[in-house]
Amino acid sequence: MSNLPVFLGREPTVAEDLKYMEYDSFAEEGPRTIGTPDPERLQRDTSHYLPGKIFLVDNCLFQIPMHYLSSESEVFLGMTEIPLPADGSAEGMSDDHPIRLDGVSKQDFRQLLKVLCPRKAYGPAAVLSFGEWTSVLKLADLWCMDAVREHAISVMSKLTVDPVEKVVVARTYHVDQWLIPAFNEILQRANTLTEHDVDRLGLSTALRLVAIRERLVQDYRGIHTLTHARQAVNLDFTSAIISELPECKNVKTHFNSWGSLTYA
Missing domain, CATH: 3.30.710.10 (Potassium Channel Kv1.1; Chain A)
Structure with missing residues (x-):
């Protein structure tokens, strides 16, 4: 057997x-x-x-x-x-x-x-x-x-990993459905991009991500304050990612039966 x-x-x-x-x-x-x-x-x-x-x-x-x-x-x-x-x-x-x-x-x-x-x-x-x-x-x-590739992607999609690493692997092995969720996680997290992150993502991508994050409005009053560290945010940046990052423009998005946005 x-x-x-x-x-x-x-x-x-x-x-x-x-x-x-x-x-x-x-x-x-x-x-x-x-x-x-x-x-x-x-x-x-x-x-x-x-x-x-x-x-x-x-x-x-x-x-x-x-x-x-x-x-x-x-x-x-x-x-x-x-x-x-x-x-x-x-x-x-x-x-x-x-x-x-x-x-x-x-x-x-x-x-x-x-x-x-x-x-x-x-x-x-x-x-x-x-x-x-x-x-x-x-x-x-x-x-x-x-079949091995499909299984590996299925398992890896469920693992918790540094989103920058996920972008690198997605680019290397053409797993396009990982790009938007990984970029979203980078934008939502409190951690800022490190020099190593910039090296792995590429300067152009890093600058575009920073530009998207800077468009975030803190509150309706338009008051700007300087904090000691960047704060995590619960916001879906998908539309901005698709608009600003060329490699994500052709990633297909659709809503599944539970109303959640998925990528293919």
Whole structure:
């Protein structure tokens, strides 16, 4: 029985489970050829080293059933369609001949595997931080894992996180529905923008946000007072955000059945 969560892909067949378990990566290997990894200098991941294909990410070896990846991405599905040589020397069959995943960090890959390969099918789902889910989103985008991407966005939307960080991630991975709520939170909070916030948002965006906040009228008398710190406000800045920030002009807004404004 597969550990694959019900929201991700189809259930693998028994034949698929067996296909990637028939090679024993712990069997003794012959002499290494020049240019192949030296297993003695690499580390095996302690959480994800199961019967299956062997991947090299950074300096770490992961071994997992291939169907966890191939059922979610055509990139990995294509690897399963390559005929296996009779001598079993194909990539992924041993620590000496792993499948190299260049340009990917072992930390990011490990977070993706927490979602795709839960350690116990009957146990609770992995609890990941916003940063860890960002790793999942990053690789889901890289390998066109649409179902994984949608699930990551759904979970991340419910997590409490610095709104500036949410804007950065939304821009990087094209999650446009996060932009207006995140900008609203920045405008509503008591905290002013720091230099680091300005660096991450960009000077143009930061200046536009400051300009919107300065339009806030304190009271009907038009009296201006200087306080020690900026005050939090309970005001919806959506219309001003859409008007002043070009990247939000095409974000679709609509009211759901409960009368709440949502973004898509």
